[in-house]
Amino acid sequence: MCVRLNCAASTVRTGAAFYAPFGIEYSEFVAQDEQGYNIMQHYDLLANLANAVAEKKGRLFVHCEAGVNRSGSLCLAYHAATSGMTLLESAQHCKARRGRICTNPAFQLQVFGFARKHQLPL
Template sequence: MDKLGVSCVINVAPELPDTPLSSVMNPLYLRVNAQDRSEVDLAKHFDEVADLIEEVRLNGGCSLIHCVAGVSRSASLCLAYLMKHAGMSLREAYTHVQSIRPQVRPNSGFFQQLRRYEQQLRGSSSVEMVYFASLDKEIPDILEPQYRAMEDFYQRYRSSLRKR
């Protein structure tokens, strides 16, 4: 973290111990207690985390946001930051983050919260929720191609097993 100049660490993984911090840089530390479950209210942390990241950036620092896998919770907080302080739509923010970390996929509940946050910030939402029959639930339209590809793969796999 010292080599990267990390001056703020945001830990969004209550199931992990506190992040070991550098005694050289002595970064700010914020622990966000939020499990990766659709019903968890992550939105209550959007402004606090986004504003902290922006304050650190304006003071010449950089922030590390982590959870367990870097897929849902930390990604959702990054998306909220980009919407609030970089002026991006949710769709733009997701596309940007996914171009850097392709495995990013906030859970559906977090996506719903991000949609509401975008509505609050911009007056509209750039991502729609669509019903996906094989899961019997709504998913963000931006993830539909990934889900369709997985569904096609599983159907081909199950079909190949039946032929054996």
């Protein structure tokens, strides 16, 4: 099972038909990389996809426009929630593998708030 999650569907336009011939499932949502945008409203979609893919030992490719804020923030939150690492360790782990992630200060606060709300180790 291979799934692609597009977190910037309004500007990165591919769609399910593009990936279907390759056996890749596709999901998308529109999100803005702006200070006032609630990126965490999309967390459940990402988590449900990631859990379903992991159960089938598949791959999930999560992206946005630059792979930094929208996708990076959600993946960081998911990693912190599922890896057993602290939020800081998760951030270091994800940054070491991706480079720049979660540079939007509002998204950083949202991920921190998510960790606190779910009583994840900071």
